[in-house]
Amino acid sequence: MPKFQRLKANFYQQNTFKLAKALLGKYLIRKIGKKILIGKIVEVEAYYGPQDKASHASKGKTERTKIMFDKEGVAYIYLIYGMYHCLNIVTEKKDFPAAILIRALEPIKNIKTKTNGPGKLCRAFKISKNLNGENLISSKKLYLAQKSKEKIKNSQIVKAKRIGVDYAGHYKHKLWRYYIKNNSFVSKK
DNA sequence: CCTGGGATTTTCT
DNA sequence: GAAAATCCCAGGA
Numbered sequence: 001m002p003k004f005q006r007l008k009a010n011f012y013q014q015n016t017f018k019l020a021k022a023l024l025g026k027y028l029i030r031k032i033g034k035k036i037l038i039g040k041i042v043e044v045e046a047y048y049g050p051q052d053k054a055s056h057a058s059k060g061k062t063e064r065t066k067i068m069f070d071k072e073g074v075a076y077i078y079l080i081y082g083m084y085h086c087l088n089i090v091t092e093k094k095d096f097p098a099a100i101l102i103r104a105l106e107p108i109k110n111i112k113t114k115t116n117g118p119g120k121l122c123r124a125f126k127i128s129k130n131l132n133g134e135n136l137i138s139s140k141k142l143y144l145a146q147k148s149k150e151k152i153k154n155s156q157i158v159k160a161k162r163i164g165v166d167y168a169g170h171y172k173h174k175l176w177r178y179y180i181k182n183n184s185f186v187s188k189k
Numbered sequence: 190c191c192t193g194g195g196a197t198t199t200t201c202t
Numbered sequence: 203g204a205a206a207a208t209c210c211c212a213g214g215a
Binding site: 195 | 211212
């Protein structure tokens with residue numbers, strides 16, 4: 001197994017869109033007891049600012065969305081449609097609502113079910129609300145890592161419209177979804 | 190191939 | 203009581 005380097009605080013301290021692209025090709029690591037699950041991030045979506053109608057935060061700060069207003073490097077996990085959890089990484093400084101939704105992973109280790117969709121990857125990783133607000137910089141259960149020197153080239157990154165945001169006015173046209181070109185684990189093309 | 194509807198529960202109005 | 207950053211399957215073309 002090659003070396004995994006945990007991503008440190010300074011990785012999260014960059015602009016949401018740069019960070020979204022930087023997340024592609026990184027590894028999500030989840031520890032459950034002695035078991036360790038690893039998946040490679042192949043698809044993400046950015047949700048940025050109070051103006052973005054696709055973002056929960058556009059309706060203001062509530063009990064549910066307040067984590068998006070927290071500082072960068074925290075996990076924001078919520079239940080959608082009653083059945084599926086979604087994993088987000090909070091970005092930007094405190095009181096600015098922004099997050100990156102992890103949409104798809106490529107299974108690397110100990111993953112049995114498919115992970116090509118935000119609901120499915122949370123099921124596979126046993127991510128639920130008990131990890132909501134987990135700090136990815138210091139957590140032992142859930143964090144991000146990269147293989148040494150590995151980097152995704154800009155030419156490998158595809159920009160696309162976000163999914164499931166038809167109600168978001170002109171924001172629905174924003175190309176805030178990023179995925180790795182020709183990767184079969186991406187949920188949609 | 191593509192489209193449409195149902196599942197199911199938390200959160201906010 | 204309605205909506206929600208989804209997924210899966212059935213049915214028709």
